[in-house]
Amino acid sequence: MAESNTVPVKLPSLLDTDLYKLTMQQAVLKHYPTAQVTCSLRLSQDELDWLKTACPYFQSEYIEFLNSFQLNPADEVDVRWIAKGSDETGSEAKGSLEVNVRGLWSNVILYEVPVMAIISETYFRTMDLDWNPDGQRELAREKGMALMQKGILFSEFGTRRRRSLAAHEQVIAGLLEAQNQVQGTPNYGRVLGTSNVMLAKKFGLQPVGTVAHEWTMAIAAIEGYEHSNLRALQQWDAEYQPPTFTPHQPSANLTIALTDTFSTKVFWDDLLSCDQGIEILRRWRGVRQDSGDPKAFVLRAIDVYKRIGVDPSEKLTFAQQSGIQAGFGVGTFLTNDFDKKSNPSEKSRALNIVIKMNSINGHPTVKISDELTKNTGDREEIALVKRRFGLEGKESVEDA
Template identity: 45%
Template sequence: MASTDQDSDIVLPCSILDTDLYKFTMQQAVLKHFSHVQASYRFTNRDKARSFSRACFDRLKASVAHFSDLVLAPAERAWLARACSYFTPTYLDFLSSYRFDPAQVHIAFIPRADSADEGDIEIDVTGPWVETILWEVPLMATLSEIFFLTDDMDWDMAGQDDLAFAKAERLLAHGCIVSEFGTRRRRSYAVQDVVVSQMKRAHSAQSAGRGKLAGTSNAYLAYRHDLTPIGTIAHEWFMGVAALTGYEGANGRAMDLWEAVYPDVLLIALTDTFSTKAFFDDFAKDVERARRWRGLRQDSGDPHAFAPAAKAVYDALGIDSREKTIIYSDALDVDKALELQAQCSALGFNASFGIGTFLTNDFCKVSDSAQKSKALNIVIKVAEVDGRPCVKISDDLLKNTGDAETVDKVKDMYGLPKA
């Protein structure tokens, strides 16, 4: 195991499986429905006060050039077929032949006015959607790892195993069902590997706890640690479907297209691509679909407001919320998860928690242990499909992603406030 080649500046994923499972589930859906669609993705550094060095940029470019070395090994394919029976032989053949094409990735360094060696990084990925869909997560993870090897080295691994174990132990002792979701903004592969192994140890060490380690979103770490790979659907699917087919009724249409690929599995709906309000408007129009889908994922806005709103919708549709699960995945820590667990229990929902950066990028500075060593705040989002702009509004209604004119049009359509 080594995502970093100690003899060079190259940093690579450990495997083509070293990514979030939902990139593969969405890739199979794109292969079925949109195999000829072109797409582009765009990187955003949300923390404008934080810059990158030219050395970091150079190392990233050199690493991306080697992504084409990644292949699906026969043993990995066999495991994927066993662990994820919803992947068809046709898709597994496609993934076995898939190679990252570094020519699809354009990376530029934009120096600051006061320094030629510090600045921002621009990343654009362009090509067939069915191919470019796999770049997002490993690109982000690679950049984060390189940054903390190159630009910010005021940290170390001391105590990470005990910290991860203690977090998992507390969650499990309170009966939480938890998954590790930390690939994209991890400090390094080594950190995530420690986190997953310690969460598994905490699960095995339970004496009377009711909690459960459901698995990890990282397919390679699930393979490595004999865990369940966890993942369903991301904003990208709803964004792409809406751009290609229209925003009116886009949530319901995206769910129907998804269900055509996964008729009896992976039916957890992500609610906030165009706001949860807009989602529930579509959701309530098809009672039988609402019954079939196993639950909902909350990923932005006020998490404490989500379950009461969801219960009101289910009650209005005559659906027993005790049969449904809410998965929380937005900036969780232990205390927040325990509060939401108690709320869901009181309301009659099953609850589950996908916890990411809090597990895989939680560090203090070596030079001052009272100071946090902050994780990068970075995203890569689909920007266009077939030349049509993709947008994400979320439940943080003034924090939008994508073409501003399209954002305003979609907000007008859904009756949402503008900035």
């Protein structure tokens, strides 16, 4: 039974975060070490030693940086309650939480995941108690079985919006039970890993992840929107490709391109407009969709790869269509799927929370997904970017 618990939610480890935050932090340290963007934790020696083996792309200089790294929320995080009404007792219980993080990009990049996880867990410990925590392991096992019996390969991506760390651990345990049950059956799927670095260590899984939208958002704001997708991939190349790093296995290959920072149409147009972009498309491992129509996305990817002389079956995409390798990232569906205690036939809704970079070095940063009416950032900057890329008045990337 869910009971009110006023004990503050604390991070158990600096590694209780998504892998892409660490891969981006290493790249930020190299390329943008002084960039400013608008509870002290340290890694243990055991965690550092494990990182060196599990994530061979982390260079010794970055491991040394992490060894002395500390979050400083007292100076870098500002939390405000914005009241929007009173409940029947007269208290200002209705409203929204505003969180602002400011500091060097290389330092504050790690806040997004733990802040979101702490807000979610605190809310469901103290405010919304009408939910039943029981049965999460079995539910995850059933979901895992359903996916794996269809031959689906997927990763667990549920840290940021999880109901709690304890529930998260039960989910991974259930998925691994399902994997053990389906092993040996024809064409079975499997869990490729988890984005949560700490839980990857605990459960013996591969930490998985590459890059987030903020990488391209920041580079565009700092250096301009012209060829911003291409520049973002080239900067990533400089960190995670030979001679800096040579992948020895697929899980260590971080060349999966995220396409929809300014819409997938803009991404394809940018890379196909020059030899450097086409070379990256040919060489990189694949692409990842994060918004829009999965079928349209994959059909377009297949068309692009064929046009530049690449066999689509050699590429990986995080959406499914015949003729191309597919992998999936599953998040809130696994780590925040609960029934109400008062009415088990009704779902207890997860919080709708998001943290995005909104400026870097004083310049607004924006994101324009493939659902072109769903944008993040300063309105004037969004309008400017849409005009720049010819996206004005469009509802979706398919209309552009």
